Amino acid sequence: MISWMSEYPESTILFSVALVCLILFLWMKRDFFSPANIYCFSQVMMVGIAYLKLNQAMTDFKLITWLFWIGGMFAFLTGCWLVNLIWKSKGARETKYPLVLHQDYNWRMHFFLSLVAFGFFLIGVFAIISIAGNLILFTESPGIWMGKNPQVGSYANYFCSSPMVVGLFGVASFKSFNPLRGYRIASRIMAVCTICLSFMAFPNRGTTFVCIGIVLVLYNYLHKKLSFAFIGVTASLLLVAFIGIAMLRGQYGNNSMDGFVLDAVIDLPYKYVANNYWNFDYALNPPSDREMHPWTYGVDTFFGVLYFVHVGPALRESNGWDTGYNESVEKINGLNTVSYLWDAYKDFRVPGIFLVPLFFGIVFTFIYRRLAILKSPKELLFHSMFIFWILMWSFTTGYKQPMYWVWMAFFYVVPTLCQRKSLPEESFLAEKQSEQKECDANVATQS
DSSP, X not given: OHHHHHHOHHHHHHHHHHHHHHHHHHTSOOOTTSHHHHHHHHHHHHHHHHTTOOSTTOOOOOHHHHHHHHHHHHHHHHHHHHHHHHHHHTTOOOOOSSOXXXXXXXXXXXXXXXXXXXXXXXXXXXXXXXXXXXXXXXXXXXXXXXXXXXXXXXXXXHHTTHHHHHHHHHTTSOTTTOOOHHHHHHHHHHHHHHHHHHHHHOOOHHHXXXXXXXXXXXXXXXXXXXXXXXXHHHHHHHHHXXXXXXXXXXXXXXXXXXXXXXXXXXXXXXXXXXXXHHHHHHHHSOOTTSOOOOOOTTGGGGHHHHGGGTOHHHHHHHHTOOOTTOGGGOSSTTXXXXXXXXXXXXXXXXXXXXXXXXXXXXHHHHHHHHHHHHOOHHHHHHHHHHHHHHHHTTTOOGGGOHHHHHHHHHHHHHHHHHEEEOOHHHHHHHHHHHHHHHHHHHHHHHO
């Protein structure tokens, strides 16, 4: 053990920080899905895994890479701390499990509006069938259709929105929120059908994992707090699923486990984690024969919005900026994902490394804190989505993805239309009075 720690000092330190996050979760009864905990845990685990150096492309970070990565984390946690400090000064409390809805909410309308979101998702499914002749899972070569196929890719915002549909149906699937049993059952059926159809239409790892992940997050807040053992088992199953889907896409060169050795099985998942950071280091410290990526003047941040008015792609092409596949910063051809901090840097240079994480730390924690008081579907859906922004920030920038802006539109509009009379302040005061009565009763009993 000691020899391993001396051989991998960076990984040892980072895994120790991750262990502290788990200790806070287990023994101090903290919420594992708080923005600060998710950011810290996911980032240190990812970099710790990367620093195992199972691939030669994972070289030591340059000093500026470490400074930017640590600075980004510090800025995000500072944003979280500022909101928590203000919230606690006002006497606000921690989130209780399970959340119970204290609003007059129209769940019938919610269900039918969720069907509208399902119809949006179906546009992509039917487009795939018209292009590939079948659901991609049932075609002869799924990997070919799931590559950089421009026809299929043009409908990605539709068929990759299955997590949005699962979230809308999922939030209506729990008794603590939705008292209508029939609509709860129908919502559960629709959520499961959406996950299955999404995987058959486009067996993508990221989309499938986010669908399942959103269900788990909703379960955690609306039914029962997830245990550490459950999270560990789920993570192991996701690793197995990752390898299975990679085989389906032909990324191992065959579709069977015959002749596989452990190193070959581990290599692909490892590269998908580590390449995000070696690309980040490579982008910040380009070799002498490669030019530095041009400054994007902050415009690239709004690509997700500009995409819908057909301005985003035109700006990229006219300015000679990189495409969404990050070809100019690939250290290894085909491994093109990179940390969100790279987008913050090329948009705003050094200030962006600190200001962008600070901004999102404030926003995400504000939503999280409002969830504890308002306990509404809107805050819960946004919080669930932002959790996966943070988890996926190691290899993609959420706010630059057009589909996330579609999700935010649905997550805002559907609960807003279904909320009949929102009296969160009165509900909060009523709950506080109930808690005070319970406390007084306990004191009287002890006396």
